[in-house]
Amino acid sequence: MKLRFMKSTPGQIMMGVALTSFIVLGIRNSNSSQMSLLPGLAKTETISTLPIPTPEYKYNNINMAFYDAEEGLIKQGAVLSEIFSSLGIGISTLHKLLEAGQDVFEVRSLRAGKKYKLLTEKTSQEPAYFIYEQDAINYYIFDLKDMSGIEKGQNPVDTVHRAFAGLIQSSLWNAFSDYEIESRQIPVLTSKMEDAMAWSVDFHHVQPGDQFKLIYDEYFVEGESVGIGEMKAAYFQTSGKDYYAFKYNNGTYDGYFSADGRPMKKAFLKAPVKFSRISSRYNLNRFHPILKRTKAHLGTDYAAPYNTEILATADGVIERIGRTRGNGNFIKIKHDKTYSTQYLHMNKFASNMKKGVHVKQGEVIGYVGSTGLATGPHVCYRFWKNGKQVDPLRQNLPEPEPMDPAMMPEFNLAKEALQKQLEAIDVEVPAQT
Incomplete structure (x- = not known):
């Protein structure tokens, strides 16, 4: 159920533009009463006039009525020079614009699947603006007419x-x-x-x-x-x-x-993985599905698809990182003198993860996998208190x-x-x- 409370409009509100209509008055002679033309006033005829285009302002007050728009999508691996070339715009023009707008636009911010538009003047058919739509709100305008640079704007x-x-x-x-x-x-x-x-x-x-x-x-x-x-x-x-x-x-x-x-x-997140489910809890008498014998399960398993992000549940320092036959790829984090956590069976580690690295709560440290003794993709989350492994779901942690x-x-x-x-x-x- 959705309810609307109120609506606010922080964006620009375009003002109406008054159009002036020009009327050509036809003056004719009348048989019943002759009309005298004033000296110097020539006889005229009524003619039809082309309608004035209704203004349509977008992209920082560009009147779209005066331009033809050619739209496209950024393809995977495409670069601006290729796009400009395909639109018939010289590479020298691009270089000048990028140099003038280097503090506004970062070339590496170009993303596949995003929209762009080329605005061409209707009268001269000359390219006027190239517009890169970063998202539904933000865009960049490349001024092809004045070569003045690149301007960032936002839709209302x-x-x-x-x-x-x-x-x-x-x-x-x-x-x-x-x-x-x-x-x-x-x-x-x-x-x-x-x-x-x-x-x-x-x-x-x-x-x-x-x-x-x-x-x-x-x-x-x-x-x-x-x-x-x-x-x-x-x-x-x-x-x-x-x-x-x-x-x-x-x-x-x-x-x-x-x-x-x-x-x-x-101090601690409830779980190291979002959008997952607990597939096996902390259990001192669990029957191991691979070893086929009773073996204490000193962690809590969170099942999730391969490569789901694994998060550090609290701030800390990576104490151990590596791989063993049972744990697969794992990371152990020391949070303070009392608490440590461990994350097992990762498919891979996040970049820059190594011993001694400081991590923040909620930071991605690795990705869900099934390395080591695991029957499917999950992360085994282990929790230490004063050097002893305990059930994280039963801990009364300090309140902020x-x-x-x-x-x-x-x-x-x-x-x-x-x-x-x-x-x-x-x-x-x-x-x-």
Whole structure:
């Protein structure tokens, strides 16, 4: 279910342009009453005139009515010199533009699949502008007429504030699909929910009947959705417990906070992989599927497709990195004097990973695989406390410090406004297909 709260338009609003119509007056002689022409005034006839093109301003006020547009897509491996050559524009022109616009446009930012346009003057058929559309909002204008350089611009963007509520029947991802959210928006919304609440809610253990709500921005250009913006607030109810996350930025604090003003970001992420499922838990008496005997499983397995990103669950330093027969490719991170974590069966390591490297919470350290003694793609996540391997899902980790009490009144005002909006959203059962 989607609700529109309000619509704001920070983009440019084009002003109407008045067109002047010229009327040619036909003067004729009349049989009944002769008309005397004023001295020097010649007899004229009514003639038809060509209509003046209706202005259509785009790309930093270029009047598109005066240009023909040729569109194309950047092909894999293409470079600007090849594109300009195919359009009949000399390489010297490109070099001059790149030199003049070197502080604006980075040649290596060209991406396959992106759109470009060549604007040609309708009267002279001379190339006037080359436009590279970096995305639906941002673009670069290469001035082929004056050779003055490269200009960066943005399309006017409408921001629509959205509210959504859902009932989980299997997973958070599937819940968005159950309510017919656009497929391209599902991974973005799911990721934003996890980014805000992953330290408090274990999205790998959601249950049928769990509820969630969120308030977020959606961006539109010329009436078409071009992306999801910031998530303002989120709510999740599971096992009878309510969780809230409110986005707040006052210059001193910036992030998601709980209803009592504590940062949602905690020392450790709940899991090292997004969009995965637990395939095997910490178990001291597990029957090993390959060794065919009982062997303690001192980790938690998260099943995910090959090459899914594996994330460091907390800040730390890589203590060990390598490969063994059982572990396959693995990394062990020391977080402080108390805690360490280990990640097994990687397909490969992320670039620049080596012993002694500092990593940040959420940083990609490797990719899911099945190296070592593994029956399928997963990451075995191991957790050490004071040198002993423990079940990470049963640890009571320290809570972050709350917000400065002096700043709580301002936070509470912002929080209460968002909380009222969340409470106003009804949770409906998704239609059965």
